[in-house]
Amino acid sequence: MTGLYHYPPTWLHKLPAGFKLFMLAILSALALHIESAIYLTATLAFACLFFLVLGAKVFRRLLLLKPLWPIIAAVFFAQWYIGGLPAGIASVARLALMILLADLVTMSTPMQALMDAISWLLKPLRHTGLDFMRLSFCIALVIRLVPLLLETWQKHAEAWRARTGRRANWRIIAPFISNVLRIADHMGDSLDARGYGMQSSAASLERQR
Amino acid sequence: MNIVSGNRLLVRICLFAALIATFGLLPRLDIPIAAGVPVTAQTLGVMLCGLLLGARSGALAVLLFLLVVLLGMPLLAGGRGGLGVLASPTAGFLIGWIPGAYVTGLIGGPTAQTSADRTILFMRAMTGALAGGVLTVYAFGIPWLAWTSGMSLKAAMLAAMTFVPGDLIKVFLAATLVVYFNQSRTKGSSA
Numbered sequence: 001m002t003g004l005y006h007y008p009p010t011w012l013h014k015l016p017a018g019f020k021l022f023m024l025a026i027l028s029a030l031a032l033h034i035e036s037a038i039y040l041t042a043t044l045a046f047a048c049l050f051f052l053v054l055g056a057k058v059f060r061r062l063l064l065l066k067p068l069w070p071i072i073a074a075v076f077f078a079q080w081y082i083g084g085l086p087a088g089i090a091s092v093a094r095l096a097l098m099i100l101l102a103d104l105v106t107m108s109t110p111m112q113a114l115m116d117a118i119s120w121l122l123k124p125l126r127h128t129g130l131d132f133m134r135l136s137f138c139i140a141l142v143i144r145l146v147p148l149l150l151e152t153w154q155k156h157a158e159a160w161r162a163r164t165g166r167r168a169n170w171r172i173i174a175p176f177i178s179n180v181l182r183i184a185d186h187m188g189d190s191l192d193a194r195g196y197g198m199q200s201s202a203a204s205l206e207r208q209r
Numbered sequence: 210m211n212i213v214s215g216n217r218l219l220v221r222i223c224l225f226a227a228l229i230a231t232f233g234l235l236p237r238l239d240i241p242i243a244a245g246v247p248v249t250a251q252t253l254g255v256m257l258c259g260l261l262l263g264a265r266s267g268a269l270a271v272l273l274f275l276l277v278v279l280l281g282m283p284l285l286a287g288g289r290g291g292l293g294v295l296a297s298p299t300a301g302f303l304i305g306w307i308p309g310a311y312v313t314g315l316i317g318g319p320t321a322q323t324s325a326d327r328t329i330l331f332m333r334a335m336t337g338a339l340a341g342g343v344l345t346v347y348a349f350g351i352p353w354l355a356w357t358s359g360m361s362l363k364a365a366m367l368a369a370m371t372f373v374p375g376d377l378i379k380v381f382l383a384a385t386l387v388v389y390f391n392q393s394r395t396k397g398s399s400a
Binding site: 003004005024028064067068071074075078079082083087091095098099100101102103105106107109111114115134138139141142143145146148149150153170173174177178180181183184185187188189191192196197 | 213215216217218219220221222223224226227228230231234235257261273274276277280281282283284287288289290291292293294295296297298299357358359360361364368382386389390393
């Protein structure tokens with residue numbers, strides 16, 4: 001799973017992640033303050049153009065907005081009803097603009113670079129007990145677990161189908177969760193066996209005494 | 210569900226984060242009474258986080274899931290993900306999942322599942338899932354929706370009502386699962 005990261009790299013990929021996040025924060029804040037429909041639509045058109053400049057494959061990412069159509073339409077009609085047509089256009093343009101800007105960061109920044117930038121942001125929290133290595137490990141584990149869970153679900157669904165001749169339904173949720181909990185406990189024990197997080201578990205044993 | 214700690218707990222938190230993702234990626238769950246109602250099973254995952262992991266760990270699992278989504282994994286229902294999620298008008302519901310799982314766990318989590326009586330177990334879990342997975346989530350989602358989309362609170366509330374039937378089914382399902390897991394535990398075949 002590579003997620004929403006875009007390959008091959010464009011020149012946007014070369015900029016440092018921290019800088020891109022900073023620009024995103026500033027531009028989003030600006031977008032929230034502009035009220036004019038003309039400015040917002042122009043900026044949105046400019047952003048779309050920016051996607052086109054980065055390549056045809058990048059431009060196709062604009063389709064990412066598709067699942068949002070219903071909610072964008074709802075916002076448009078609500079604003080139109082309350083504040084007139086320009087307000088409707090402005091709010092929809094602002095919405096699309098902010099989502100597209102954020103997507104530029106997401107598509108051009110590898111996950112590791114984003115995490116490094118976040119770890120820098122979270123540095124002040126370090127003395128509250130936030131363990132960044134452990135957080136990175138958890139994120140990697142979640143990403144690995146998703147396909148494993150989908151595969152396990154598929155097996156349960158097939159077993160259900162073979163025995164009932166019908167499509168799998170909510171009845172397989174309980175055995176599915178039992179099964180994946182068993183897998184998870186095995187993983188936990190394997191981590192124990194490899195001494196992962198030994199220091200902290202030694203500390204917790206100490207506390208229990 | 211038995212209460213665990215250490216690495217087992219760590220992996221379980223990751224597991225439930227992945228479970229929310231999986232529920233969003235499944236090709237439509239067939240729930241007979243819900244025909245035609247828009248149901249994403251992801252909130253079922255959020256309820257189960259609180260009910261099976263407890264308040265703190267459940268909220269951590271949801272937080273972890275959202276973090277992975279923001280980092281760019283397309284794990285929300287409909288394949289959405291990335292930083293743009295925060296700009297969408299429905300982001301409040303996602304933020305609300307974190308306290309939602311916490312409240313669910315406080316009321317109906319493993320520490321509250323002490324009764325051997327099925328009806329009491331079911332009612333507790335149902336109250337928890339309703340208060341956390343529905344009311345708390347809406348308490349964050351509806352004002353956010355109203356604020357970002359310029360709808361009045363009342364209109365936003367009406368828009369959110371479309372999801373209530375589906376959510377009620379999920380509350381019912383989550384509570385049924387809690388009873389199931391407690392039964393399998395007392396029979397000695399613990400998960």
